[in-house]
Amino acid sequence: xxxxxxxxxxxxxxxDKQQSAVLTVWNKSLLFNCTGFTxxxxxxxxxxxxxxxxxxNKDEIVLMDxxxxxxxxxxxxxxxxxxxxxxxxxxxxxxNPRFSVKKRQGSLSNSKSLAQVSPGSGGNxxxxxxxxxxxxxxxxxxxxxxxxxxxxxxxxGSYAQRCCAIYDNKRSCVAEIRPKEAIGGVAFGVDVFRxxxxxxxxxxxxxxxxxxxxxxxxxxxxxxx
Numbered sequence: 145x146x147x148x149x150x151x152x153x154x155x156x157x158x159x160d161k162q163q164s165a166v167l168t169v170w171n172k173s174l175l176f177n178c179t180g181f182t183x184x185x186x187x188x189x190x191x192x193x194x195x196x197x198x199x200x201n202k203d204e205i206v207l208m209d210x211x212x213x214x215x216x217x218x219x220x221x222x223x224x225x226x227x228x229x230x231x232x233x234x235x236x237x238x239x240n241p242r243f244s245v246k247k248r249q250g251s252l253s254n255s256k257s258l259a260q261v262s263p264g265s266g267g268n269x270x271x272x273x274x275x276x277x278x279x280x281x282x283x284x285x286x287x288x289x290x291x292x293x294x295x296x297x298x299x300x301g302s303y304a305q306r307c308c309a310i311y312d313n314k315r316s317c318v319a320e321i322r323p324k325e326a327i328g329g330v331a332f333g334v335d336v337f338r339x340x341x342x343x344x345x346x347x348x349x350x351x352x353x354x355x356x357x358x359x360x361x362x363x364x365x366x367x368x369x
Contacts, residue, residue: 261297
């Protein structure tokens with residue numbers, strides 16, 4: 145396989161606040177007997193990792209920085225009558241989720257829609273506190289939180305083809321998932337792909353959404369991820 149390993153570790157907080165972050169996502173853990181993700185920046189430095197032991201809890205996933213510090217915890221809430229919901233928490237906390245994600249079911253208004261991201265009880269700042277993002281107040285949006293149609297982001301496209309876009313509620317594209325370009329005529333397949341994140345969105349949040357999409361749509365989910 146063409147090299148996708150990191151050169152060294154880098155802090156997840158070191159992203160340029162004014163430029164898009166171009167990440168390479170590898171659907172593989174670097175640890176033995178684990179499933180997960182390994183994420184590199186444009187310089188080949190490790191920035192995010194997910195290491196889930198095969199025998200571990202399949203409904204809880206922790207997104208870590210390169211040093212293993214928990215950034216976000218994703219917990220799947222299984223519902224019997226409607227689509228499952230994924231709740232995302234800061235660090236390893238278990239109260240007041242930052243946001244929730246629901247899989248769209250048979251949307252007639254937007255057939256390309258895969259999922260919607262809504263505010264959680266922990267506040268309405270999905271972007272995060274890394275310094276990226278506009279930093280503006282969401283006061284106007286607060287008035288809409290109780291509206292059932294309100295959402296922060298909508299994800300459209302095809303995760304199976306690694307071709308997705310994440311739009312904010314003003315229809316601005318804040319992140320994209322794209323196939324990674326072949327190198328020397330060698331294709332990477334669907335396990336290695338690009339994640340391009342605009343300054344308006346915290347890259348850790350974008351990566352959490354990738355993990356949830358993988359839970360929703362990947363054929364590998366039945367093996368524990």
